Amino acid sequence: MRLHVDQRHERVLALVRERGSLRVADLANELGVSAVTLRRDVETLAAQGRVQRLHGAVVWPGDTAAEERPRPVSAEGTVIGMIVPTTNYIFADIVRGAREAVGAQGGRLVLGMTGYVDSEDAVQAEHLVAGGAEGLLVAPSWFGGVPVDGQEK
Structure with a gap:
């Protein structure tokens, strides 16, 4: 079952809040949507100030605890x-x-x-x-x- 756009946005926010940062491609795969759809979602959420958008990644805004939290281990190494x-x-x-x-x-x-x-x-x-x-x-x-x-x- 596909998520409604509002449900998908809430799921994106929950995952980014939980993990601090995620690659857009990984997040799209996890949510079962295309990378284009997820990029549009991230652009919308970034315009609302709810996340920060990077080249190929999405980050929780104002994450002061990011340095204290262990960095996620990338399947692609450093x-x-x-x-x-x-x-x-x-x-x-x-x-x-x-x-x-x-x-x-x-x-x-x-x-x-x-x-x-x-x-x-x-x-x-x-x-x-x-x-x-x-x-x-x-x-x-x-x-x-x-x-x-x-x-x-």
Whole structure:
């Protein structure tokens, strides 16, 4: 029996609250719906401020206990987050190489994109770590030099 959209949203909220973060594909599989349907559900819940949406994952918002709770063990091994300004141009090759290197070690690479907005680096880092990333690769999107204590060097 298929769940009504409201029932499905409540089930998504219950699972994300319980586990802290989940991959969208895993959650779709668990609920017996397509990944597209679940992505729409997550977008709706994120717009309401009930969850946080990441690339390929959903996280319980304001989860201050996430650091205290043991991270879920991924069937794909270690999760590495990578922050890039875009996946165009040279970054497409960089991301592909990182994904291959992480995959060769049995891990999974999760992306956060900043769109060349300097302040988005920290936001994406927080989301990736909250979503289960155990390490980060960062290609910062600085335009005017290297920031030192909030000021340009």
